[in-house]
Amino acid sequence: MVNTKKIPCVVFGASGYAGVELAKMIVSHPIFTLEALFVSEHSSDANKLLSDLYPKYKGLLDFPLVPGGKTNLEALTSSLSSVDKGLVFLATPHEFSHDIAYSLSAKNITVLDLSGGFRLQDPELYPQYYGFSHKYADKLNTIPYGLPEWNAHNLKDQALISLPGCYPTASQMAIKPLVKHNLLTENCVPVINAISGVSGAGRKAALGTSFCELSLKPYNLFVHRHAPEICQEVGRKVIFTPHVANFERGILATIVMQVKDGVTLEQITTAFESQYADKPFIRLRSEPPHINDVAYTPFCDLYWQLDGTDLIVISAIDNVLKGASSQAIQCANIICDLHEGLGLLPSAQTQGAV
Ligand SMILES: NC(=O)C1=CN([C@@H]2O[C@H](COP(=O)(O)OP(=O)(O)OC[C@H]3O[C@@H](n4cnc5c(N)ncnc54)[C@H](OP(=O)(O)O)[C@@H]3O)[C@@H](O)[C@H]2O)C=CC1
Numbered sequence: 001m002v003n004t005k006k007i008p009c010v011v012f013g014a015s016g017y018a019g020v021e022l023a024k025m026i027v028s029h030p031i032f033t034l035e036a037l038f039v040s041e042h043s044s045d046a047n048k049l050l051s052d053l054y055p056k057y058k059g060l061l062d063f064p065l066v067p068g069g070k071t072n073l074e075a076l077t078s079s080l081s082s083v084d085k086g087l088v089f090l091a092t093p094h095e096f097s098h099d100i101a102y103s104l105s106a107k108n109i110t111v112l113d114l115s116g117g118f119r120l121q122d123p124e125l126y127p128q129y130y131g132f133s134h135k136y137a138d139k140l141n142t143i144p145y146g147l148p149e150w151n152a153h154n155l156k157d158q159a160l161i162s163l164p165g166c167y168p169t170a171s172q173m174a175i176k177p178l179v180k181h182n183l184l185t186e187n188c189v190p191v192i193n194a195i196s197g198v199s200g201a202g203r204k205a206a207l208g209t210s211f212c213e214l215s216l217k218p219y220n221l222f223v224h225r226h227a228p229e230i231c232q233e234v235g236r237k238v239i240f241t242p243h244v245a246n247f248e249r250g251i252l253a254t255i256v257m258q259v260k261d262g263v264t265l266e267q268i269t270t271a272f273e274s275q276y277a278d279k280p281f282i283r284l285r286s287e288p289p290h291i292n293d294v295a296y297t298p299f300c301d302l303y304w305q306l307d308g309t310d311l312i313v314i315s316a317i318d319n320v321l322k323g324a325s326s327q328a329i330q331c332a333n334i335i336c337d338l339h340e341g342l343g344l345l346p347s348a349q350t351q352g353a354v
């Protein structure tokens with residue numbers, strides 16, 4: 001039966017890059033409705049309209065940005081608690097998500113956290129990679145990881161979903177099929193060099209992401225928080241070097257791996273095709289993707305080339321969409337028994353529930 005009951009949603013961190021994309025997708029979604037948008041308690045944008053910050057959305061996102069914090073959470077989400085199932089999207093800093101996500105999720109609400117507050121299963125890694133100690137250490141390995149092409153079956157009936165990071169999304173889509181099909185050498189340490197547009201750093205002004213200062217720079221060598229996340233999810237060590245460059249949107253990851261002796265291009269192609277055959281957001285390409293092929297889209301484009309036992313896989317996504325907000329909507333659709341592409345792909349509008 002097609003589910004046509006409206007599902008109310010609220011967004012925390014609504015004024016940021018991930019938040020505004022969520023708001024845009026929710027207002028045009030056939031089932032989700034936008035109940036409220038929140039910013040931090042003392043936000044300089046409190047009580048402005050979202051469309052004041054983003055004038056191109058005047059007439060579309062004329063919703064007030066309500067100041068809210070840990071002290072008035074009950075009041076903020078009371079409209080959701082009274083319905084069957086409401087959705088809360090947290091597009092907020094890691095530590096804020098960490099502080100509120102678990103208590104929100106205890107109510108009749110599903111929380112989709114776009115931050116890294118719950119991504120790592122090992123609590124010992126939080127002080128080193130996120131700068132805080134985890135208060136919910138014993139819960140970390142129970143919280144599903146929202147990479148829907150791989151974990152859709154784990155997302156239903158869950159109170160809290162932890163969305164992957166942007167670089168980990170691009171990287172895992174490229175590495176996981178090869179691991180699953182046992183094509184990599186035992187000692188292969190995937191080397192991931194990835195370049196992100198500046199929107200990955202969020203909306204707040206900073207010298208390091210200012211147009212006049214930034215060209216193309218590597219950063220956080222060996223210490224980026226996405227290295228342990230990728231490692232956790234692909235089950236092997238990786239060497240990850242992020243770069244940021246002076247374009248707005250997108251990530252292009254070039255990943256070098258060694259396959260076992262005798263592995264053929266056909267086997268690699270079969271690994272990708274069989275995994276992603278029915279996955280509408282993965283596009284297997286016959287030429288290397290460019291950033292502009294995926295920027296402002298919910299897709300992940302993949303391309304690979306083999307030379308002897310050396311394999312290069314290229315993976316490209318929009319960091320804010322497939323790397324964050326459209327992936328969150330994809331998960332929300334799955335949680336609500338809707339087609340995963342609803343509100344994201346025209347072909348999904350006619351398919352309704354699954
Ligand atoms: N940008 C990207 O490419 C990706 C982002 N993410 C994750 O999504 C989340 C949002 O990222 P992004 O949109 O880029 O970030 P932005 O910096 O653009 O936005 C952050 C939002 O959170 C609000 N905020 C800041 N501090 C607090 C606080 N203490 N309490 C409540 N709200 C607060 C901000 O509003 P105000 O300060 O006015 O209150 C703003 O609305 C982060 O966790 C990020 O790691 C994940 C993958 C990719």
Ligand SMILES: CC(=O)N[C@@H](CCC(=O)OP(=O)(O)O)C(=O)O
Nearest residue numbers: 115116165166196197200201244
């Ligand atoms: C270019 C840039 O700065 N990118 C961000 C990652 C993007 C992101 O938001 O990922 P999280 O959800 O893990 O924070 C960074 O390297 O910190």
